[in-house]
Amino acid sequence: MDSTAARRLVLVVDDDALLREFLGEVLRHAGYDTLDAGSSAQALRAIGERGCDVALAMLDIGLPGMSGLELARLLREETDIPFMFLSANEDAASAREAADAGAVGYVVKPVDAARLLAAFEAALARGDDIRRLRRSEAGLSSALAAGRETSIAVGVLMARFHIGRQLAFDVLRDHARAQRRKLGEVAEQVLAAEETLNAVHAALAERMRSR
Template identity: 40%
Template sequence: ANLADGLANLADGLEQAGYAVSRAATGEEAIRICAESPPDLVIMDVCLPGLSGVETAKKIRQTSKTPALFLSAHDTEDLVKEAVADGGLGYLVKPVRLNQLLTSVKAALARAADIEALETTEEQLLVALKGDRNVGIATGILMERHRLTAAEAFETLRGGARARQRKLGEVAAEIVAAGETLSLPKSRK
C-alpha cells in the first residue's frame, strides 16, 4: 500500500502542477486508455501486472508515437537499455520525489517535441526530394557549397522561399539554373 500511495501522490502532484493525468493499474488498461485519448507522455512503472511497463510502452508507441518515462525500483543496466531502446525518454529509480518527476517530465516533453519536429522535417524533406527534382538538386547544391546536412540545406531552401514569399519549387529552380550557369565550361576561342 505504501508504494501505491507514493505513486498516487506523484499523480496528484502532477495534477496540481497543471498536467492532465490518467491512471492505469495494468499494462492492458494503459494501452486502452492511450488508444482512446493519446497522451503527450506516458509515465510507466517497469514492473506492471501482466505486460511489463516496457512492453506496454512499446505497444502504445506503435499506435500513437507516445513517448514514455519509466519508473523502477531497479536500475540494472540491461533494464535501462531496454527501456531507452524502446522509446523511453527517461528512467527514474524509485522512490521518486515530485520535484524530480516534474523536472523529468518537462525534459521528456521537450525532447519529445524536438523528436517530433525532426521527424516532421524529415518527412517534409523526403516528400520534397521525391516530389520535385529541382528541390532535390537545389538541396544538393546547398549541401555541397555550404557544407550542410540534407536537413539543414532543405531548411535553408525552405526559409529562403518563405522569406521571398515564393514557392519552394520556384526558388529551387533558380538555384539549379544558377548552379548550371556557374558550372558551364569556358568557351574556347
C-alpha cells in the first residue's frame, strides 16, 4: 500500500454493526480511513459533512428504509462518489441490478478479509478511473465551448472592422494577454458588447421610426 492510501476515506454503510466493525478493521489495517453508517439516512448525513473526502462508498444492498440501490442512485445523480455493493444475494439478477445502478464493484456476503480487500481495491481503482474520465470530459466540454465563443468573436471583429481572420484572432489573443485573462473570457466580453450594441442600435432605429 502506498503512502497516499492512508489519506483515503471509505464510507461503509451496513445495518449490521458487527459487519461494519469487521469491514472497518480490514480497511484500516490496509491503510485506509473509514466512516461508517447503519442506514442510508446516516450515510447521507456523513456525506453532507465529508462527502468531498470520500474516495469510495461500500453499500449494503439490503438496507432498511431507503435501500442501498436507492442510495446509490442518489450518489450517482448528486455526487461523484463511486460505490460498490455488499449483498447476501449471489444470483446473476442482483449483480446485473448493481451494475445497472453504476456500481464499480460487487461482493457477496459472507466475505473474508483477503477477498474483500482485493474486490475493494479493484473497485477503488475503477472509481478513480471514472472520476478522471468525468473531469476530462468536463474539461473538454469547457474547451470546446470556449473555442466556439472565440470563433464567433473573431467573426464579429472581422465584420465590424473589415479585417482578415488571422488579424482578428491576433488582436483578440494579444488583448487577452495584455489583460492577463483567458482568451475565452475576452471572447465572451466581445460577444456581450456586440449584443449590447445591437440592442442599442435596435432601440435607436425604433425611436427614429416613431418620429
